[in-house]
Amino acid sequence: MVVSVEYRLAPEHPLPASYDDCWEALKWVASHSDSTKYPTDNTEPWLIHHGDFNRVFIGGDSAGANIVHNILAFRFGHQSLPGDVKILGAVLAHPYFYASQPVGSEPVNGIEQNFYNLVWKLAYPSAPGGIDNPFINPLAPGAPSLAQLACSKIFICVAEKDGLCDRGVWYYEAVKKSGWQGQIQFFRQENEDHVYHLLQPALNQDSRNAYKLINLIASFLVNH
Template sequence: MASTTTNVNAKQIVTEIPEWVRVFSDGTVERPRDFPIVPPTLHNSNTGVSSKDIAISNKPPKPISARIYLPNISNSQTEKLPIYVYFHGGGFFFESAFSKLYDVHLLKLVSEVKVMVVSVEYRLAPEHPLPAGYDDCWEALKWVASHSDSTKYLTQNTEPWLIHHGDFDRVFIGGDSAGANIVHNILAFRIGHQPLPGDVKILGAVLAHPYFYGSQPVGSEPVTGIEQNFYNLVWKLAYPSAAGGIDNPLINPLAPDAPSLAQLACSKIFICVAEKDGLCDRGVWYYEAVKKSGWQGQIQFFRQENEDHVYHLLQPALDQDSPNAYKLIKLIASFLVNN
């Protein structure tokens, strides 16, 4: 009779959010929803936009990189362009600045408006729990700002596109979902406590379908089952040591010990939500809270009916014809240039 041997070293799933992420006992992580990585292109044949990948920091434990996009401009053009520093979404645990999802979106955006984009690649949970991603994005933004006076702030890794074409009086930050959460936390926690190099200011911010949550339901959110709520599970995976859990000020901007929204460090904000998105009511809640806070900037709000979370990214990346996606891309483009 044949014997069987049990492999005691066979890896087991130790943490899972079904269909989204699996963490195994050997430390490996599967992310089934990731879009494929695509290369940058110099002078994209469809848009005329050029892109390249750059190293921001190679210092352990924080290798930070980005994909930078430049619109189709002539070699002799001296006009300075707005700079849009972008933080991708994905619940802090999946997706990439180099994926098809974000490359398609930013190529389209830059083809619509003459603006430079720096799309940041930051460390992901669970291998690198928060605040690693927050720290990386802040370091990337400081690196961008340091190009405002490259002779003073930079001794290496100077990026000529930023030096020759960047307008440091028109710096924007933006992101979707978790990336929009990062935008808020840079405005609320970082700028003001630590000025950017060159005293660069953030002119405006885009928060698309922002990932905020809390233990007290808002709008149509469920009133029971908070422990197994998807957004709570994501936060626990991304930041298991967060004081206060889902009511930590980094995920709940109206938590009792959160900084005042009146101090958001930019001049204008564009908040976008989608009707079918489970985060829609939180986005509306955030918008209303900023309006009531005493913040002195200009706020713009857009709600798209009959669409779900990050539709403006997913539909173009899946090669689906989407008038609503292109409408939002055009609204973002207009926000970035109409100062």
């Protein structure tokens, strides 16, 4: 079963609106684990009768992957979900992270006019620390420890031609070195760009790589 969250978007609704929306949506899902204890006027019978609340995963692409990290690091690490529901695993596809200090092949100069920095300013113009705010830079001073990520399994996916590829690798390596006790899986697709699996859906016969990635994600969910 999949629950898709239509969270509010910048610039009309700057961050942290999307983080708040996704956390509220997750709490709504978890409330179905015991509909008698957590009654709501907006119940979903499918969740009540068919949801397995011992196997809850969260996932996202790009900005969605950034939200997944921040749910695990900021929200679920400090607040509980209704019914004490736990998050078993997380999928971060082409996560939107950045920082003032470049990694890998990222440009050394021109951070102020860097595309990713400009998008971040649009999404969160009042962000303390700018591009080094912990919401966008998970290793920034004051950011929650990656060792405390509130799930037991993580799947991180990157794409070779994506300008955020090296940042995804950086995040993967940082989680491994953090002392986090869960299981982490990593996949890098060569010769593809950012969210290629959304731009060329798996049903498209010309997108074998998208089909491969969707199958890897499905396997991650099913086999855990």
